[in-house]
Amino acid sequence: MRRSEIKDGDAEAALAYLCGKAEMDSSFFYKFNIDEESRLANLFWADSTSRMDYACFGDVLAFDTTYRTNAYKKPLVVLVGVNHHHQTVVFGCALLMDESVGTYEWVLETFLEAMMNKKPISVVTDGDKAMRKAIKKVLPETCHRLCSWHLQRNAFTNVHIKDFSSIFARCMFMRGNEEEFEKVWHEMVANLGLNENRWVTEIYGKRKRWAEAYLRGNFFGGMRTTQRCESMNAYLNRFLKIRLRLYEFVQQFDRAIMRIRQNEAKAEFESNNSSPVLSTKLSIIENHAATVYTKESFIKFREEMKNAELFFVVGLGMLGEHLSNERSDMYIDCGELNNLKKTMECACADSRISAT
Structure with a gap:
């Protein structure tokens, strides 16, 4: 019924393509709404593989917005995570009419609908205010982390003191507890004379979303930044050009996702059909870990084992x-x-x- 109301033939063709995918894939999900002029406003879709990936790896969600991917300059939001091969996986994507709080709320609500209302433990974004407000309303219990790379860049832009961005980074990632962070932060602000700096004051007010001292104990799957989103956007831009009409866009997007999944299949094959050379003194544990972890996870685990084997009991x-x-x-x-x-x-x- 909605499709019959849409005036734009291009949007109609894109929806027909998605409808065809839904007929072939019983778990394919797509949803859209229209504006006051009966034109396509927002469009979200996720196929069965994306939904299954989210069921397995959806504890951490990262997303941001990219542009110049279609003829109508509609912002594209790609929602991603990380899988057991430490690769980026796409959970879903949406073409938006704008970047308002209401639009982001629609995206998140539709995303949860597609994912059987499973909410992520944590989410990482670049700090966009509209995104933040939407997350606070739709995912109030989810731990929201701000991208550390964007914060350091903003520190460099807003505070014109030599090496401030490095000093700020040390505060951000310091190993101490909350009290120790507060002490170090206030000493830094006083020593550099930043008590009246507006950006420093504002970012301090958001410290629970970026300071390691406050975030420690929450699970982020190794993600501190939206770099996976930005890398995904850069990859997609090889397939998605500004001149693409909507029906061309959804087809090209499918091609890009297929390439990504081929890389995952390759990593899966290598993990299942190869055995690493054991290199620690804890051979029994290492051998067991090699059988239960994927190749990439095992490599990370082995680094921890190498640290552990440096300790030995000399007496009790x-x-x-x-x-x-x-x-x-x-x-x-x-x-x-x-x-x-x-x-x-x-x-x-x-x-x-x-x-x-």
């Missing part, structure tokens, strides 16, 4: 009701653990860590 000191200040290699019954205090000493530094 025990303190308790029955054992006091004795160094022993005895087997300890689990029932005794409640009464024991264990001390670990690092031989490479003059330090001692005690844990009960």
